[in-house]
Amino acid sequence: MFRGNHQTRVDEKFRLKLPAEFKRLVDEDHGPVFYITSQDGRSAQLWPMKVWEAYEAKIVQLEETDPDREIFLKVTSYYGQTVEMDSQGRVLLPPVIRQSAKLTGDVNVLGMQTILEVNNLELFKTDLTGPDGFVAVSRSTKAAVAEKTRALKG
Secondary structure: OOOEEEEEEEOOOOOOEEEEHHHHHHHHHHOOEEEEEEOOOOEEEEEOOOOOHHHHHHHHOOOOOHHHHHHHHHHHHHHEEEOOOOOOOEEEOOOOHHHHOOOEEEEEEEEOOOEEEEEEHHHHHHHHHHOOOOEEOOOOHHHHHHHHOOOOOO
């Protein structure tokens, strides 16, 4: 499971070097192929291919006329590209995501359990900084997550 935050850089050839902890998990559990996409154009999501394919297997079961399915597929296809990690743990970021999410220079690579999310360091901080100047979860979000998890098994 991917956890935590690692700051890294996108190099001059637009390659993202996976942080060592994440690369180790990819090597052990997932393999070198990713589907890189975005759902909002503000960040890149690196889906290990077997995780993406499992998600696709669920999406394909939805009605073809489902408007949410159609929008999801259009957006993730627009940003999406299959890439393979090289032997040094680097992946080439697709131009459309790189430009949209401003993924150059310093970036955050966040472990989001089953996928990795890559964000421009400054934009990320701007988006999540609260009124007190800290990157924080709001009280309402904490309460909502607590409520939703109470209903889950395990």
